[in-house]
Amino acid sequence: MKLIVNAYDVESIEPRAIIHDRDCVEIGVKEGERVQICGKRQYVMIANRSDSVVKKGCILVPKDVIEKIGASEGDEVSVMFSPKPESVRGIRKKMDNQKLTKDEINSIVVDILENKLSKIEISAWLTSLYINGMDIDEIADFTNSMVDTGERIQFERTPVFDFHSVGGVPGNKVTPIVVSIVAAAGLMLPKTSSRAISSACGTSDFVETFCNVELDADSVKRISEEVGGVLAWGGSMNLAPVDDMVISVENPLGINPRAQMLASIMSKKLAIGATHLLVDIPTGPGTKVPTIEMARAYTRDFMELGDKLGMHVECAVTYGDQPVGSAIGPNLEARECIRILEGWDHPSSVIEKACELAGIILEMGGIPNGTEEAERILKSGEALKKFKEIVVAQGGDPNLKADDLKPGKYKLEILSTSSGYVHTIDNKDLVQIARAAGAPGDKGAGLLILKKKGQRVEKGDVIMEIYADVESKCQRAKDMSIRLQPIDIEGMLIEKAGKAIR
Structure with a gap:
């Protein structure tokens, strides 16, 4: 079926093609099924049906999809039903904890690259790997298939x-x-x-x-x-692009x-x-x-x-x-x-x-x-x-x-509330605090850790400095550090025991 392609400018985790209800009936596609859109090149998308967002005879897709199919807004493109890809069988097979062949793995990787698998199906693939895993031969086949989806750099000089x-x-x-x-x-x-x-x-x-x-x-x-x-x-670079899509x-x-x-x-x-x-x-x-x-x-x-x-x-x-x-x-x-x-x-x-x-x-x-x-x-x-x-x-x-690299102009200090030794440092908490300060997007944002594990700390010592490019983010990071307390300070005495003196 021929439809006029137009762009919609709404960001989505999984962009979809929006097609009028009556056009969907003629194409033979249901909500959530796939359509193949053909301009100079073809592209597969999940279809959404509507009788209000899109006019009959038109199809709405993201701007980048129009570029991918080699078309321009207002062009007429072919739209047809696209069956569920065969690679879904391989995903189900891995969900059942069965070993996949090289061809089955390659089919899944290629269908991810060509956008033939939905985010739900890719999630099922990742979940099956998380639960059931792969043996080393499967991982080698998986690796080679991902490499084959992109370009390779061939150096004249070796070893690399x-x-x-x-x-x-x-x-x-x-x-x-x-x-x-x-x-x-x-x-x-x-x-x-x-x-x-x-x-x-x-x-x-x-x-x-x-x-x-x-x-x-x-x-x-x-x-x-x-x-x-x-x-x-x-x-x-276009190195193993399927990897980025899966991530x-x-x-x-x-x-x-x-x-x-x-x-x-x-x-x-x-x-x-x-x-x-x-x-x-x-x-x-x-x-x-x-x-x-x-x-x-x-x-x-x-x-x-x-x-x-x-x-x-x-x-x-x-x-x-x-x-x-x-x-x-x-x-x-x-x-x-x-x-x-x-x-x-x-x-x-x-x-x-x-x-x-x-x-x-x-x-x-x-x-x-x-x-x-x-x-x-x-x-x-x-x-x-x-x-x-x-x-x-x-x-x-x-x-x-x-020293050409300057920290953010806003700075706050975190002081120790007790004396003792640094016992533990929580990496995940520090990451949260640094991100609250604006890192990595704000280049001046971040932390300086002034006391590390095993070092002596006196009450009132500066144990951490927070830097930010934006004042409100600096304060937010400080509030978070006080709440999370990522640097744990303990004294040498763990427990005291003894009898009462009469």
């Missing part, structure tokens, strides 16, 4: 090293230091990173405060081969299925051409991987999956039950990171973690005594020189200095 942290610990600002050390040693590490979704600051959120991170695949290839490293936002459904559900996480990480690494990968697995209460047993299980998974995919994978289980360093938030993290490259010897936790991780990669590249060599490269200034080369290649200031 890569590094990834599974996340879950705030303030984990080591990536630019690791990349700079590794590139300064003569190896190549093209690093793509994410922006924050539920955290206070992703790597790309703070790297973009001093250089451009929205690079296309050709730029990533050129800069990496010329300079040895790159710090790019993965979302600016948009996964986050509201609040689940992170093991199979999806492994395939998500490894598909991006395959797409960028990595031959050697180091995976950082922060472990501890409040992280994505709360126990050492779970961390060891993930280590086995990543290494076994790497073997299946022809990639050399090593893992580092790292300390993650408190922030890495002191700073949380884009400008604050960027400043702390660059200060270390400039020669500052604090916070030691950032230096130690960066050098340990860089050292593992150096040894993967055949350089002996990796950690010691990483420390030498950092202290000698070679890492800073390489860092500035990367920044300039990505459009940044060649004279960049750490």
